[in-house]
Amino acid sequence: MIRKILSIIVGYAIFVVTSLALFKFSGHAPHSDATTAFIVLTTIYGAFFSFVAGLVTLIIAKTKNLKINFVLALIIAGFALFSLLKSAGSHWTQLLAIFIFSPVSIMGGLFYNKRHKHNEGNH
Template sequence: MIRKILGVIIGYAIFVVSSLLLFKISGQKPHADATNLFIFFTAIYGALFSIFAGYITQAISRARKLNVNYILAIIIAGFAGYSLFKSDGNHWTQILAIAFFAPISIIGGIFGKSINYNNK
C-alpha cells in the first residue's frame, strides 16, 4: 500500500515540477494568452512528462492493475479543474491537463506495467 501511495505522489510531483520548470524557463505565465506554437509545444512537452509520470507511478507501485494510474489521472484532472474555476485569465493549461495530460498518464502506466511484468 505504501508503494502505491508513494508511486502516485512521485508521479504527480514529476508532472507538477516539469510544468513549473517549463513556465519558469520560458517566462510564459500559465494563465496568460500564449501563441499557438507555445501551446503546441506545451502539449507535446506535457504529454511526454505525463507518460513518464504514469510510467514511474506504475514502476514504483508495482501494481498488477492500472488503479494507481487512474488515481494519478484523477488527481491531475482534479487539481486542474479546481484551478480552472478558481483562477482568472486564459484557461488553456487547465484544459490541456484535464482533456489531454490526465488521460495520457494512463498510457505511461500501461508501458510501466508491461515492462514490470516482462522482467519477472
C-alpha cells in the same frame, strides 16, 4: 499501501515540477494567452512528462493494476479543474491537463504493463 501512496506523490510531483520548470524557464505565465506554437510545445512537453509520471507511478507501486494510474489521472484532472474554476485569465493549461495530460498518465502505466508482460514472456 504506503508504496502506492508514495508512487502517486512521486508521479504527481514529476508532472508538477516539470510543468513549473517549463513556465519558469520559458517566461510564460500559465494563465495568460499564448501563441499556437507555445501551446503545441506545451502539449508535447506535458504529454511526455505525463507519460513518464504514469510510468514511474506504476514502477514504484510495483503493481500491474492500472488503478493507481487512474488515481494519478484523477488527481491531475481534479487539481486542474479546481484551478480552472478558481483562477482568472486563459484556461488553456487546465484544459490540456484535464483532456490530454491526465489520460496520458494512464497510458504511461499501460505502456509499462505491456512492455513488462512482453519481457516476461522472453525469459
